[in-house]
Amino acid sequence: MAKMIRKNYLMAPGPTPVPTDILLEGAKDTIHHRTPQYLEIQKKAIDGCQYLFQTKQPVYILSSSGSGAMEAAVANLINPGDKAISVNSGKFGERWGDLCRAFEADLDEIKLEWGSMVKPEQIKEALEKNPDTKAVFTTLSETSTGTIHPIKEIAEIVKDYEAILVVDAISGLLAQPLKMDEWGIDVVVTGVQKGFMMPPGIGLISASEKAMKVINENKNNKYYFDLKAYAKKYPDSPWTPPINLVYQLAKSVELLQEETIEGLWERHELMAKATRKAMEAMGLELFAENPGNVLTSIKVPEVVDGKKIVSFLRDNWGVTFAGGQEHLKGKIIRIAHLGYMSQFDVIIGISALEMGLKKFGYDLELGSGVKAAEEVFIKAGV
Ligand SMILES: *Cc1c(COP(=O)(O)O)cnc(C)c1O
Numbered sequence: 001m002a003k004m005i006r007k008n009y010l011m012a013p014g015p016t017p018v019p020t021d022i023l024l025e026g027a028k029d030t031i032h033h034r035t036p037q038y039l040e041i042q043k044k045a046i047d048g049c050q051y052l053f054q055t056k057q058p059v060y061i062l063s064s065s066g067s068g069a070m071e072a073a074v075a076n077l078i079n080p081g082d083k084a085i086s087v088n089s090g091k092f093g094e095r096w097g098d099l100c101r102a103f104e105a106d107l108d109e110i111k112l113e114w115g116s117m118v119k120p121e122q123i124k125e126a127l128e129k130n131p132d133t134k135a136v137f138t139t140l141s142e143t144s145t146g147t148i149h150p151i152k153e154i155a156e157i158v159k160d161y162e163a164i165l166v167v168d169a170i171s172g173l174l175a176q177p178l179k180m181d182e183w184g185i186d187v188v189v190t191g192v193q194k195g196f197m198m199p200p201g202i203g204l205i206s207a208s209e210k211a212m213k214v215i216n217e218n219k220n221n222k223y224y225f226d227l228k229a230y231a232k233k234y235p236d237s238p239w240t241p242p243i244n245l246v247y248q249l250a251k252s253v254e255l256l257q258e259e260t261i262e263g264l265w266e267r268h269e270l271m272a273k274a275t276r277k278a279m280e281a282m283g284l285e286l287f288a289e290n291p292g293n294v295l296t297s298i299k300v301p302e303v304v305d306g307k308k309i310v311s312f313l314r315d316n317w318g319v320t321f322a323g324g325q326e327h328l329k330g331k332i333i334r335i336a337h338l339g340y341m342s343q344f345d346v347i348i349g350i351s352a353l354e355m356g357l358k359k360f361g362y363d364l365e366l367g368s369g370v371k372a373a374e375e376v377f378i379k380a381g382v
Contacts, residue, residue, distance in 0.1 A: 011349045012322040013143045013171050013295045015193040015200055016339030019370060021358040022198060025251040032243055041250050043235050048253020052173065052261060053188055053206050055180040060230040062203040063242045063251070066170035066191025069203030071099055072225040073166050073187050074137070076207075076215045082102035082134040085126045085163070087118045091144035092327045096137035108133075115145040115297075116291040119210045120153040127161050134214070135164040135187075140172030141294045144325045146334060147290035148176055154182045164211045170194060174256065175268035175338050186211040192245075194294075195264075196252045197340040201245045210364060250371045267291035271337035271346050274376040278369035282357070287332045295322075295336040305361045306330035312356065314323060319352040343377045 010017045031038050042061070047061040062068050074096075078084055084105040086096040089112035090366050098109045102287055103364040108126050110118060118138070127133055134160055140151050151167055159164040164188040169178055173188070174195030180188050186208040195198035207215060207227065215227050230239040256264060279286060289299040300306035307330040310323040322334040350369040357364060 002142055006316075006318040008318040008320070009337050009345070009348055009352075010320050011345070012320050013336040013338055014191070014196065015344075016197060017282050017337065018197055018199055019033065019255065019340050021189075021255065021347075022248050022251050025247045026199070028244070030243050032236065033243055038194070038243065038246075039236060042237070042241065042246050045246055045249040045253055046235050048250070048257055049204055050206075052124065052181065052256060052335055053180045053190075053204075053211060054178065055188070055206050057072055057180070057206045057208060058231065058234050059204055059206045060227060060234070060240060061237065061246065062205060062225065063201065063239070064203040065193070065200050066168075066189065066203050067095065068225065069170075069189035069191065069205045070095060071329075072203070072205050072227060073189055074099040074103050074105075075220055075222040075225055076227045077135045077164055077187070077205060077211070078103045078105045079134075079164070079218060079220050081106055083108070083130050083132055083272070084135050084137065085110065085123065086137040087123075087149065088112065088117050089118060089147060090114045090139075090142040092142055092170070093139050096139070096166075096168065100137065102193070102338070114326075115147055115288050117147050118149050118154075118254070119159055120150055122158045123154050125300075127157070127163060129159060133161065133163040135166055137166045138168070140169040140178055141176055141292055143171040143294065143334075144296040144328070145332075146288035146291050146295045148294075150290075151178065151185065152183050155185050158186050164208075164214055171294045171338065172292070174261070174264045177265050180206065180208075184208075192249060192252070195339055196249070196256070198245070198248050198252050201242050202249060212350055220382050225239065268337065270376070270380055271341055271343070272296060274339055274343065274346055274373040275350065277376050278373040281372035282354060282364050282369040295334045297324075297332045297334045297361060300331055300333055301357070301362045304357060304362050306333065309333070309356050309360045312354055312360075315355070317352055319349065319356075321349070321353070324343065343373075343382055347373060
């Protein structure tokens with residue numbers, strides 16, 4: 001057969017597909033940022049972010065990817081020599097450790113096997129050992145494995161200490177329940193190229209009053225990401241903001257607010273459930289200890305070349321999944337159901353995986369995964 005047209009399907013946990021309405025917002029004329037017209041758009045974007053973070057605290061817009069917001073959190077909280085605790089059970093928890101070391105924290109890193117979930121008691125033990133800890137750095141959804149950490153329970157514990165609780169919700173926000181104020185989380189960071197359905201380029205960060213006190217007293221060297229500068233100018237920006245991306249953010253939050261935060265959690269939960277049921281029906285084993293709504297990670301069957309199948313699906317059929325990182329390269333496949341995704345996107349992903357696995361020598365009944373997912377959707381009445 002002649003070469004077929006290739007349509008692209010982004011099914012990796014960031015960047016995620018961008019709806020046309022959001023893409024078009026970015027094409028509007030760039031206006032000057034020190035104007036009431038621009039400020040109105042930025043305020044709309046911020047209002048929406050506050051709702052989506054479930055906070056009344058300011059949300060600051062940074063010109064960076066999510067890691068920039070992570071760096072801002074560490075740079076603004078940690079003086080050299082300050083005690084910090086971080087949870088490392090995957091690539092992104094590891095990043096908290098790298099950042100803490102870069103800013104010379106006295107770090108107690110809770111190292112777990114990749115894919116496992118931290119137990120709230122482990123945080124309590126670490127805090128009991130060092131009650132003068134400045135900050136605890138955790139991850140809502142560990143994207144390298146798909147594991148969800150019990151943030152609500154961790155917040156219950158950290159509340160009783162001086163420490164600031166910082167949560168990397170870069171992939172988890174919007175897909176996975178998180179209520180910043182109600183749960184008592186001090187700092188939440190995210191990036192817009194995941195649940196917000198946007199092109200990359202904005203990092204978001206919000207801090208509680210307890211955290212702002214620590215931030216105001218922090219003596220660490222920093223400049224561009226000094227949150228005091230952002231607080232002083234708020235809701236305006238200290239530097240030139242990413243103007244056209246902020247247009248897109250205003251559109252994104254409008255679309256997300258229409259769906260409501262509970263609706264977003266529910267949709268992502270349903271997509272995840274259908275995917276897990278499909279994997280089970282295909283005889284595949286899940287990888288993560290406490291898999292969530294962001295992505296489903298599966299162990300690659302023995303007979304299949306885990307690296308080749310991921311690049312084959314991407315380069316030949318246009319379906320981009322994520323493989324494993326570091327020592328998990330070739331061992332797991334991560335199927336995202338994050339952001340601009342409906343039940344039929346999930347079906348496409350499952351079908352592509354079925355066909356790909358079959359092609360790479362894994363014995364399965366074609367349609368078994370698709371059928372299982374369809375049954376979940378029909379039962380849910382969507
Ligand atoms: C994507 C991701 C990051 C990194 O964000 P960048 O936008 O690539 O800098 C950090 N943490 C988690 C949990 C992520 O999913």
